Amino acid sequence: MGKWHMLAAVVLGALVGGCDRTPDRFAVNVLFARNQKLATNVDEFATPQLQQRLEDIESAVSRYFGTPPEPRVPEVEGLDLSRLFDTPQLQLAAAASASSEGATRSGLYHQLCARCHAAEGSGQGPAARQLNPYPRDYRRGLFKFKTTPTTLPPTDEDLHRVLRRGIPGTAMPAFDRLAEPQREALVQYVKYLSIRGQFERALITEIALELDADDRLLDPRAKELQPTLYDRQVKMLEALLAEVVEPWQETRGYQPVVPAPPDDYGTPRSIARGRDLFFTTLTNCGKCHGDTALGDGQTDDYDEWTKELEPAVPAALADYLALGALPPRNSQPRSLREGIFRGGDRPADLFLRIKQGIAGTTMPNVAAQLRDEDIWHLVAHALYLPQDPLSRPGVE
Ligand code: HEC
Ligand code: HEC
Numbered sequence: 001m002g003k004w005h006m007l008a009a010v011v012l013g014a015l016v017g018g019c020d021r022t023p024d025r026f027a028v029n030v031l032f033a034r035n036q037k038l039a040t041n042v043d044e045f046a047t048p049q050l051q052q053r054l055e056d057i058e059s060a061v062s063r064y065f066g067t068p069p070e071p072r073v074p075e076v077e078g079l080d081l082s083r084l085f086d087t088p089q090l091q092l093a094a095a096a097s098a099s100s101e102g103a104t105r106s107g108l109y110h111q112l113c114a115r116c117h118a119a120e121g122s123g124q125g126p127a128a129r130q131l132n133p134y135p136r137d138y139r140r141g142l143f144k145f146k147t148t149p150t151t152l153p154p155t156d157e158d159l160h161r162v163l164r165r166g167i168p169g170t171a172m173p174a175f176d177r178l179a180e181p182q183r184e185a186l187v188q189y190v191k192y193l194s195i196r197g198q199f200e201r202a203l204i205t206e207i208a209l210e211l212d213a214d215d216r217l218l219d220p221r222a223k224e225l226q227p228t229l230y231d232r233q234v235k236m237l238e239a240l241l242a243e244v245v246e247p248w249q250e251t252r253g254y255q256p257v258v259p260a261p262p263d264d265y266g267t268p269r270s271i272a273r274g275r276d277l278f279f280t281t282l283t284n285c286g287k288c289h290g291d292t293a294l295g296d297g298q299t300d301d302y303d304e305w306t307k308e309l310e311p312a313v314p315a316a317l318a319d320y321l322a323l324g325a326l327p328p329r330n331s332q333p334r335s336l337r338e339g340i341f342r343g344g345d346r347p348a349d350l351f352l353r354i355k356q357g358i359a360g361t362t363m364p365n366v367a368a369q370l371r372d373e374d375i376w377h378l379v380a381h382a383l384y385l386p387q388d389p390l391s392r393p394g395v396e
Contacts, residue, residue, distance in 0.1 A: 021106045021110060022068045022069050022094060022095065022096045022106040022107060022110045022119070023068050023119050024067060024068065024069065025062075026058070026061070026062070026067065026119065026120040026196075027119070027120045027122065028054045028058050029057075029139060029200050029201065029204065030045065030324070031309070031320055031323055031325055032139075032200075032201050032204050032308070033045075033053075033204050034316075034319055034320060034323060035308050035309075035310075036204050036205055036207075036208040038053055038207060038208060041319060042319040042322045042323060045323070053207060053217075056216060056217040056218065057203050057207075059218070059220075060203055060218050061199060061200050061203065063218070064076070064237075065192070065196045065199070068094055068110075068119055069094075069095050069096050070091075071087070071090040071091060071093075071094050071189070071192060072087045072090065073085055073087050074241060076238045076241060076242070077238075078242075079238070079241065079242055079245060081245065083249075083252060084188075084191055084245070084248055084249070085188035085189075085191055085192050086188070089185045089188045089189075090185070090189055090192055091107070092107065092108065092185040093107050093108050093109045093186050093188065093189035093192075094106075094107035094108070094109045094110065107189075108182055108185060108186055109186060109189050112175065113125075115127045116128055116131070116135040116171065116172075117135045117136065117138065120139070120193065120197070121137065121190070121197055122137050122138075122139060123135040123136050123137035123138070123305075123326075124137070124324065124325075127171075128326060129326055131170075131171045132329060133170055133329075134326055134329070135171070135172070137197075137305050138190055138193045138194040138197055139193065139194065139197020139198065139200065139201065140194075140197065140198065140201070140304070140305070141194045141195070141197070141198045141244075141247070141248075142304060142305075142359055142360045143159075143359060144342070144343070144358045144359055144360055145158070145162055145342060145344070145353075145358070146158040146359070147256035147352055147356075148254050148256070149356055149365075150357055150359045150365055151247070152250060152254065153191075153194070153247055153248050154251070155251055155252070155254050156187055156252075159187040159190055159191070160183060160184075160187055163178070163187065164176050164183070165344070168340050168342055169338075169340040170342060194248075195245060195248060198244040199240065199241050199244050202240040202243065202244055203217060203237070206240060216233070217233065217237070218234065218237060256352055258351050258352060259372045261347065261373075261376045262376055262377075265377070265379075265380055266380045267380075270376070270377045270380045271377070271380050271381050271384045273374070273377040273381075274377035274378045274379070274380050274381025274382070274384075275381050277370075277374055277378055277381075278293070278378060278381055279291075282370075283366055283369075283378070284364075285378070288333040288362065289333045289334065289335075289336055292337075292390060293335065293337055293385055294335045294337060295332055295333045295334050295335035295336070296333075296335075297333055298333065298362075299330055299332055300330055301330060301331050301362045302328060302330060302331055303331040303361045303362070304360040304361070305360065306329065306331070309325050309328055311328040331362060333362075333363070336382050336386075337386055337388070337390065338386060339383075339386035341353070343358070345383075347376075347379050347383065350379045350382055350383065351375055351376065351379050354366065354375055354378050354379060354382070355367045355372075355375050
């Protein structure tokens with residue numbers, strides 16, 4: 001742990017440490033604070049001004065979302081969050097509770113998920129450094145394996161499915177033995193951490209773009225002394241929260257539409273059509289997945305999470321690493337010859353995956369350019385590839 005990281009950890013109560021108990025506070029998203037230039041170098045994180053900023057962020061977020069031992073649903077007039085999550089479920093997922101032996105037990109999330117995803121959902125749990133891919137940082141509200149269009153967050157069912165199946169080919173385990181109500185509590189808690197994290201990001205951006213050096217996000221002293229200012233600050237926070245919540249409300253009840261495959265789907269002709277499409281410049285599949293679909297085409301890109309660490313700017317990257325970021329790794333296109341599909345291997349899963357792309361990664365959504373039946377031929381080809389003899393590609 002670097003000197004400043006240590007300092008940030010102490011001052012912010014950022015418990016990055018490796019434990020499965022419920023910490024008292026959520027760590028502040030210092031990486032995004034650096035990204036939005038609340039501080040332009042890592043030393044500035046130690047200044048009283050910046051520490052005040054970070055404290056303000058923490059207290060504004062916990063005003064609405066509570067703390068790890070006491071998570072709660074934000075209460076804001078005119079904003080009904082009751083259908084996204086409810087406080088008893090969040091508490092089942094996270095809060096400390098007394099077990100039958102009378103000892104205090106941490107909630108499910110801290111027992112089952114935090115060692116990879118971390119208490120605040122940053123994906124920087126103690127086990128994360130060794131894993132490839134890294135565990136998801138939920139705080140952008142960006143998820144890969146879902147049935148919704150790229151711009152929408154996942155549905156509850158998408159998250160349930162990830163928990164039931166795990167993500168094959170990665171460290172993300174299947175939690176298929178958990179009872180349904182426990183999984184439901186975890187799904188709600190993932191949404192909670194996402195929305196909470198997105199709100200925190202919105203506050204950081206607000207500070208960066210809108211506030212002067214001596215403006216406070218929410219000045220507790222103003223409540224008595226300058227009530228109009230205080231009201232304005234509260235309204236601003238709540239408007240930002242409403243903006244974050246909107247897509248999550250919109251995605252509720254979303255039903256993906258998977259059209260029926262064409263009659264010749266899966267026939268040698270269909271697979272050959274899929275292969276042709278795979279290597280055209282219209283789809284560019286081969287450019288990333290490689291001439292043999294082994295995943296060795298374009299391999300030097302980064303995903304959206306990593307791009308925020310400015311991997312091409314050495315001085316900036318050094319700051320992020322000093323603040324605790326995991327070292328950047330390139331995002332690898334998948335080898336399609338292994339038959340391992342992270343988002344599911346049913347034809348309908350692959351149809352949606354190819355049509356909608358994989359959010360947060362370079363895998364594009366080709367929906368706009370292709371006819372549904374051509375997407376089906378691409379699916380047929382992808383499912384055939386594991387049986388395709390590599391030395392004589394295309395020979396049946
Ligand atoms: C051993 C490490 C590990 C544990 C434990 C773990 N995860 Fe994960 N999780 C991962 C990894 C790695 C990924 C990213 C996989 C990828 O990017 O393809 C991930 C991804 C996810 C995603 C994102 C799926 C998407 O579509 O982007 C969710 C949601 C998730 N995990 C929830 C959980 C929950 C809830 C728990 C606890 C019940 C949990 N995970 C426990 C490693 C773990
Ligand atoms: C710009 C690069 C790029 C292009 C173009 C591209 N892909 Fe991908 N693809 C990726 C990456 C990166 C991944 C892995 C994403 C991840 O899981 O992190 C991926 C993953 C996949 C997967 C695995 C899905 C799963 O559930 O595991 C399939 C199937 C796939 N791509 C098919 C295609 C097809 C078909 C095309 C053309 C229509 C295509 N890709 C075009 C980069 C690309």
